[in-house]
Amino acid sequence: MVGNSGYEEKYCEFDTGRKDIPRQIEWVMDSEKNQAEAVVISYPSFLLIVNRNGDKNLFTYDPAIFLVAEMDGVRIITNSAHEMIQKLPKCVQNIFAVNSQEPSSFLFEAQKKYQEKSHQADEYLSLFRDKMDVAVDECIEAAAYEFCTETQKSLLRTAYFGKGFIPSHNPDEYMRILRILRVLNALRHEKIAMPLTHKQFSHLKAEVVLSRLVFRKHYAIAIQIAKHLKLPESWILEHWAYHKVINDKNDNEVARKITEKFKNPSVQGISFCNIAEKAHDVGRDELAIKLLELEPRASLQVPLLLKLGKYDRAIKSATQSGDTELVATVLLEIKKKMMLANFNIIIREYPMALNIYKKMMNEWSRTALYDIYNQEDDQKSIAEYHFRNALESDSLESNLPIIANSYTQGRKHVEAELCADTGKMLKLQKNVLTPKYGKIHQITFNGLSIHDTIKQLLEIGELKEAEKIKSDFKVPDKRFWWLRIITMSEKYKWDDLEKFAKSKKSPIGYEPFVEVCLKQNNLHEARKYILKCRDDRKAHWYLRAELWDEAADTSFEQRDINTLYAIQNKASANGNRMLLDKISSYIAALASKK
Template sequence: MIENPCFNWEKLQDIFYRNREICGLEWPSIDKQQKQQHETVFSTSTVVISTPDTIEIFDYTGSLLLSLSKKKFGEIVKLEFNENEELVIVTSKTINVVKNYLPLEIEEFDVSNKLNGAIWDYKNGTILTKETQDIYQVLNNDKLNLLYKNEGSFTILTKNHWNCNLNKIILLDINDVLEFVIEKRILSNILKSQWHRVEISNSGFVCLYNLKFNKLRVFKDPSTALLEHDLEVIPTDIKWCSDDSIVCSFTDEIKIYGPGNTYISFWYPNNITSIATEIDGLKVITKEKVHLVSRVPQSTANIFRIGSTEPAAILLDSLDLLSNHAPKSIANLRLIDLKVAVLECIDAAKHEFDITIQKKLLSAAAFGKASLDKNTFDSNIFVEACRLITLLNTIRSYGFFITIDEYCHMKSGRILNLLLTRHKYYEAVKVCELLNDASKFSILFKHWAVSKIRLSSDMEDDELLTIIKNQLKVIKFSEMISLNDIVHVSYLEGRFKLAKGIALMERNPQLKIVELLEMDENNVALEEALKTNCPELVLSFLLKCQTSLTLSQFTKLLTLDMPDNQLFLYSQSFLHEEFLFDYYRQTDRFFDLGQLILEQSKKQRTIQPFLSQIKDLYNHYQHDHLLKHEVDLFKKEESLWKYQDNLSGIFNENFNELSLGATLGKLIEMKQDRYVHELVKEFKISDKRFYHTKCKVLIDGKRFDELQQFASERRSPIGYLPFYKYLMKKKYEKEAVIYINMISGISYEQKKKMYLECNSYQEAVQIAKKERDIGGLREIFKLVPADQTHLKKLINEIIGAI
């Protein structure tokens, strides 16, 4: 039977608060005499102690994480943690953020030239300058935004006389309380009274303290005080418990104040040295222990409150009765809303530190869940809660004493970053395994590898590469880990061999090639690109190299690493002609150079000036059997170009750049029969080609009589079907009819179809009559226009006669 945790609760009006011990005090304790020269700053997971000479950073287990000499920074104005739990060291001229402990990495932001004066104070990313007391906001640790230029609007006497959250700033002038709304950039006087200290919560509640009268005032709307208290003893400190309860600390007790002069106290056996606000409570640090004061969640109060009859309390009692009074235990379940009871037990378990209580509550939830219909309760809620509680207990065992609310606020990524910053890689692996998130393993491996490289100056590249390669083999989700950041760090550290080796381990081919290119490993990068068998990737790589390398370097890359690869021949169309000229010259590719000159001259319509140069280049290949056909073809083209040049001079018409067929067609069009026969004979144009060309030219020129004469001169080597098709293509149906009967080797049906396509119904009727095709005649009858009555009559007579 576990002890009821409510015995340590205190009730303020209708809200319970509890004090729980987090851990023992493992770092050096600061007493009252030392406080003048020492300062302690707390975050959720880290403690900073500032001594006269050093800044020492501890975790909650007492391990010294880092010790910094103050001489490095000069006059320190403020120590504070940012939202990422990184220590911010503010001097009068700079803002320094400790990004990593080992190797030490500090980002410095020099503001001396950006501020009107030196930094006087810094809170939550807001700066108050020394001389003018202007207000600035720091953005992303490297930019300043002037919020308000103080031209005598207020005077802040001490650093306790102002405070801020992310939304507004409260300023205590000598006799006024001013509020500055950051978003609206509006400064307004909200109270006419004197106060000496201000604390503002994240949700906007403001607590004012008057030292003279030892008085507290809390409000959100300045016109309405939520509570006012006259204190009996001057407090040693004032902080918010979470963001809606104000706490004063005294020698060995704290008091939480509520409306109507109500308050509750928590006493401690040792003197209190510090208090610090947390997202869901208040840390109380004594000389020996660290405690957390927080609200009791409603689910927890419902279960453990003395005399509670809430469903969750009855469910927990039923679990206790199960072993000895099973019937009564089961009967109790019928009296309550079982789903509500199960959910409250699960929620309460998440908020507990004590593993025994967690197990008891989860057992009760499992007991109740077993009696619920699967359609009314999602079992994944219970499974996820168990996973989350296991994760929280694991994190706490590593010295991060966080609550469920703090975990939800920090997120798992920040927890992982804190572990990595402290080089707790084994612990980080365990957290990643519980999260089962591939992206977290990637972050973990990159941080480990980068730290290993930077801290292993005595190790050779080969040894380091072997260690990194072996770790990559065993880590989970290794196939999803990108190595580009590790390659980059290796390269910057001067470990070029290591950088190349890690780059070759990269699984993503695009990233691998980019990494190798950045290291000027062009030959290796090309080799890896070719291994992918991806033409697009190889071409992209070549185009990138073309812009980044000199001509000689690029030529060398192509000739040595891909001499026989046909992809480059395809890629020529993407490259500049200027490059191709130089490339072909350097590689003695005279035939390709000749082809390039020829293509360029054709585009410019100036072939003749380049013929001798092209001929000289082709002469290198007279005895090359593979290119003999190409050389012979060029010689024929050369003859044609000379002949065309002669024709251009004779007829004063431009024959240049025309193909052989186009030249023949033009001469036929010009009716130059003598030159037509000469061209046919000179260039051995076949009869079939001649007939096709002349047929097209005569039809295009509507020279139908000449066409008919040409068709009947002698038997056509191409037959007469092309005549018909060329005419029909031009919509000359009447002329096409002449050639249907001349076409040999076609069936009756094909011939009838041709006549009908030409709208020659009379001829179609005659061949149908000859074939005694009644069905064909009836088909023709339907197609004959209505105005050709004599033809319809003829068809009917023929059908009747058949």
């Protein structure tokens, strides 16, 4: 009895006529309808096929046979052959059935007659011309089900012939089936021995088929199929490379073969580091290093170099990449695994790494930073190290001799002299100035610069003490004059300022006098000193003081038409008609003389 799996429906009853027990029983499935179409029964020397209607077919086999049920049929495997039992697809029946009246059958015959150069080709075409698209589609579909390459070619040739009569035919399906058939035929070759049907290939997907090929070490055909189907091939090459690493014992030969394969421009996304790590896992560190040298990405190369203990190469690769974060990571990792003395020797060979390490230690460990400076005999940096510590610990005065000594050893004589002057000034402030003037004026001199110390003395009227410090610390005359005129202007001592200006020739000129007067908004005093300025600068200062009349007169005298235009623009906002007329006349006069 033949029925469904739940014994709820009986299809037919059939007597095999045999008393012995079958070796195997398998269903032939219709994958489209997901139901059984026939049952295949194997005996020691023959095969029995019974369909749902009770019809039978008997086949004799001399050797032993083995049945394998598939999603769309049953495979018959013997010692010397492989066969497939399937339900005949409707499209194939339409084309090859005897006396078929289907459009696809007529198209098949028309194409054959066309090849024979017979006029009957046109007669066949006239029978189904309005259904040409159906005929072409069925021929393409039927080709996918065929195992015989000659039948495939014949059906595809027929489809190509037919689609020439369809102006708007989309060739995508034709090209898709063509590509898949090439793949299926390659898989069905006896050396590959993967005889998939089109239905099975579509169900598994190309990626799964490629994985099976790689597992069987059919790398060449897997790569060709990936290229043909426009799928990534890099992962296949990686598996091939793993196989070479494990099985080929010649390091140079393995590295050469892998390089030749991977240098192809079409191969993208392959990491030499993955293969190098595989080499390391199987104990082939020298090969791993050779492969790492081929990796262009330092971010992938460096971690494995560290793992291999190649610290010098890791630092070199990281610094060449220019990635500061990567360099910092390498430094921290190496420092954990090396003696400090060896670590310092290595990083000194790479200036970028050394600078990054110094920056890190400056934030995390001042002691380690000091050790580096000592090893390098960097006296300037040692001095700066002591200076920073002294400022933070509020012990600058006691540390200045140490700082000065470091600067001297580093041949930084200017800095050493500044340290000496600073120490001298700190003592003067602490022992003389603050005790002498602090209580009287409620101020302190401690910690002030030489500049601020002189200014503060001038503010409290201690001119002689300020002049003494100027002399002792070699303060330039120009700076001292600036300090005096700034102090007098801030104290509004205009008479003293005028006397000072007349006392001797100013080393800084008279423009600074104008500037301090304007800063205190004293135009009356500013006028006095503008008259003492150079003729070519007077107009500038009159303009700064917004003294438009004087600015216009001076500019005219200097024949400076550009400044007159500037005055005209600024003065126009005042609405002074007489002034504007005067400026216009000046401009006209100068313009006429050009």
